[in-house]
Amino acid sequence: MIRLYDTATREKRPFEPRPGQPITIYVCGPTVYGRAHIGNARPYTVFDVLRRLLEHAHPDHRVIYARNITDVDDKIIAAAAAEGVEPSVITERFEQLYLQDMRALGIRDPDIAPHATAEIGPMVAMIEALIAKGHAYAAQGHVLFDVASDSDYGALSRRDREAMLAGARVEVAPYKKAPGDFVLWKPSLPDVIGWASPWGRGRPGWHIECSAMIRAHLGETIDIHGGGIDLVFPHHENEAAQSRCAHGGAPLARYWMHNGFVDMGAEKMSKSLGNVVTPGELLAAGHKGEVIRLALLSAHYRSPLPWTDALLTQSKAVLDGLYRRVGDAEPSKIEAGVNEALGDDLNTSLAIARLGQIEDPAVLKASAGLLGLLPMTADQWFRGEGDAEIDARVAERTAAKQARDFAAADRIRDELKAEGILLEDGPGGTTWRRA
Numbered sequence: 001m002i003r004l005y006d007t008a009t010r011e012k013r014p015f016e017p018r019p020g021q022p023i024t025i026y027v028c029g030p031t032v033y034g035r036a037h038i039g040n041a042r043p044y045t046v047f048d049v050l051r052r053l054l055e056h057a058h059p060d061h062r063v064i065y066a067r068n069i070t071d072v073d074d075k076i077i078a079a080a081a082a083e084g085v086e087p088s089v090i091t092e093r094f095e096q097l098y099l100q101d102m103r104a105l106g107i108r109d110p111d112i113a114p115h116a117t118a119e120i121g122p123m124v125a126m127i128e129a130l131i132a133k134g135h136a137y138a139a140q141g142h143v144l145f146d147v148a149s150d151s152d153y154g155a156l157s158r159r160d161r162e163a164m165l166a167g168a169r170v171e172v173a174p175y176k177k178a179p180g181d182f183v184l185w186k187p188s189l190p191d192v193i194g195w196a197s198p199w200g201r202g203r204p205g206w207h208i209e210c211s212a213m214i215r216a217h218l219g220e221t222i223d224i225h226g227g228g229i230d231l232v233f234p235h236h237e238n239e240a241a242q243s244r245c246a247h248g249g250a251p252l253a254r255y256w257m258h259n260g261f262v263d264m265g266a267e268k269m270s271k272s273l274g275n276v277v278t279p280g281e282l283l284a285a286g287h288k289g290e291v292i293r294l295a296l297l298s299a300h301y302r303s304p305l306p307w308t309d310a311l312l313t314q315s316k317a318v319l320d321g322l323y324r325r326v327g328d329a330e331p332s333k334i335e336a337g338v339n340e341a342l343g344d345d346l347n348t349s350l351a352i353a354r355l356g357q358i359e360d361p362a363v364l365k366a367s368a369g370l371l372g373l374l375p376m377t378a379d380q381w382f383r384g385e386g387d388a389e390i391d392a393r394v395a396e397r398t399a400a401k402q403a404r405d406f407a408a409a410d411r412i413r414d415e416l417k418a419e420g421i422l423l424e425d426g427p428g429g430t431t432w433r434r435a
């Protein structure tokens, strides 16, 4: 039995797939104009575990996991203009870096990765349907969602619809009927990326992208929609409104799941605050992807996660301990306690604690696999470790020899020998190997 906290109902509810149907998950993907930071990586790590858990719990249902790529956006357009290149140069570069970072964290590629620029047709069709049903209106090259037409607007984020409709009247765009109305389509200037549409040349708003791609690839109602807590409003509220209104009231998702922020000190990590740490930087600094993964899973996904150097050190130590115990075991069965912890709204911290109590290496291997942990053997994990330190000591010995301090040089050689490291002096310098 899996229970998931549903943001829409504000409670944990048992999750059951629809009989005879695949289990469909959609997680809002990145807007590809910069390097993903650790806070961005958290939802992809969390929902990767959810995907593994559902596959294990429901072998009779196919799990279809979609994660989109937002490759048209004002920030992308600005980044392309700043470099004097086409937007696709920016988006292709950062999509590749994003995929590289996610894979390094052991995050499996999605089954479906729709790109916004390849799905303009379904977006235009959904906007046309919303206009036909009286939920959207065209004005001055824009199309806007008419919040007043949707009595359920605000239900997901529990915001007061009347207050949003009244809103602050200051600086309301002249083409909007109400301040809360949001853009489905907007005009593009001739030198800006755009597509022909019934409302003139333009480009889609961000929210319609997810609604239209979910409809095109997964159907009107999906099982689970996920993302960071900052997406609840406006992004997911707007997605829910668009889909519900376009599809005769059918809900967009049966369950809505949102993860908490990663904090730096007392602050939320964000590009605008300039306090970001990226997986790319951590990997380049020598931290293993699996250490970052364990760190991201160390707190319950709905709690804030304070990001510190100590967290990385501790996560490395936990993995060293688990790898020493797992050795080169082949996976057998999953320990019930780990399965139960994850089934209770993805209690990853409890599941990790329980991994530490498993004595049978084969059971440990299988149970860790549910969290996407311990994919390698102990040999592979520890291989190469400490190489940089040995290199540094060899360099120290070379410097001592050059300074004619042979006593120090011999001492370093003997210390290394005692650790099983043999040095060979040759014409090209000193090399080392393990005995």
Ligand SMILES: [Zn+2]
Residues within 6 Å of the ligand: 027, 028, 029, 210, 235, 239
């Ligand atoms: Zn989305």
